[in-house]
Amino acid sequence: MTSQHAAISVTGLRKSYAGKDAVAGLDLEVKQGEIFAILGPNGAGKTTTVEILEGYRTRDAGEVLVLGEDPANPHSGERTWRNRIGIVLQSAADAPDLTVAETVHHFAHYYTKAKDPDDVIGLVGLSDKSTAKVATLSGGQRRRLDVALGIIGSPKILFLDEPTTGFDPEARRAFWELIRTLRDEGTTILLTTHYLDEAEALADRVAVINKGIVLEVATPESLGGRATAPALVTWSENGIPQSESTHTPTHFLQTLSARIGGEIADLAITRPSLEDIYLGMIGEL
């Protein structure tokens, strides 16, 4: 039995399509109030897993609890369960002839604890577009509308699928701030993303999924032994690039400094990036 306090718990989840396993015995636990990112290559089983959690797909086997209920058959009733979750889908082209404000105000009626629609429009940075028709929005603005519709019902859990695709860097930073604010208000956030910097900036923990199973769950800083991995010291001597992989970069640097004396040319100390670790884990490096 999994913990009562988990926002999401998954054990032994299986789903196959035409005899091919998309999800092959997957276990996962997301704590309440954390930002949890799922990373994995295309076809790893991310979308299938998340759509089972969202109640969009049925599963073949395994236990799934989202807010203590089975998404395939919530005992409190489908509407009551859905009232507490928010979903931001990968692509949804909604009513193009309605304005931003009309759309958000309308969706607010679906939920018992809806936030103020105009506040939400402000929160996603669409205030000056609120009277614009949805059809006239840019890709990034549309994405922000998707997010507004996902959070309008004050969800306990928010599912975010590739949320910042099409955002400019500034909008992305603003969006990350918004997600952190939601987390600080107590919302659990399940994020799937292709952007490793996004996972690193936002997630409290990440899970790497490949071939339908979880390879590892860890903080972005410690994934794949990243925290204890050797650091790479690079510098130049007489114009020739040099490098040294070491577990004791401080000690190495003192020795190096004593030997060279004065400024060391092109000096840098780097730890493996999340991307290096991730690519190594899924066998692409």
Place this chain on the structure above:
Amino acid sequence: MSILRLGLLRGGLEIKEFLRQRESVVFTLAFPVILLFIFGSVFKNTIAPGVTFSQYFVAGMVASGLVNTGFQQLAISIPMSRDLGTLKRLRGTPLSPISYFIGKAIVVTAAMAFQVALLLGFGALLFGLHLPTSATLWLRFTWLILLGSACSTVLGIAFSSIPKSGRGASATVSPIVIILQFMSGVFFVFSDLPKWMQDIAAVFPLKWLTQGMRSVFLPDSFAVKEAGHSWEIGKIALVLLAWLIAGTYFSIRSFKWSKE
């Protein structure tokens, strides 16, 4: 908020959306008027004493308008919304499918009311259409419109699960509707059709709706020329109710929010 209130809200929203799509407003609402204009200009003969072809044709156009704004529109637009992901998003909210259906029924009925008003207005102005004069006939007209809209709506929703894509939907649905119109006495006098065709048409609701509308727009003396030698009002109500019940059952059973 209750399922019914959300349904009413969705109805309001759908009407707003519909009115903003200018092409579809013009096409859906004015198309029967254009057809009436063409047929009324070509066929100037009378088909019985005091009954012009236009008079006969208006009855058929009102009935087939119900099929166009309800069944045809929904059976095409719902698969398109499914392709666009609109339905998937709604599925992710606490919105009940029943509220969604109620919204659809409201927009269909509203569009129908507009369409009927246009058709009757133009018919009376340009083609000497005689409007019913008794309260009984107007009452019958009203329940036929309401029952017909409801029937057409649920059958459209039920059928929307069949096409695999939005593009496929229009290719599947449009021919069905056109064939039904020809067989049900919309474009031709029903009693002139071959017996076998009449028998096939009698299975479907459109034939009964057109017959009901004729009982409203044609003089009572015309009733003997009907296939059953009377208007068969009771039978019309029964057939439409049966289709309404079957359509409601199948729309709830088979409705799909997404393609999986």
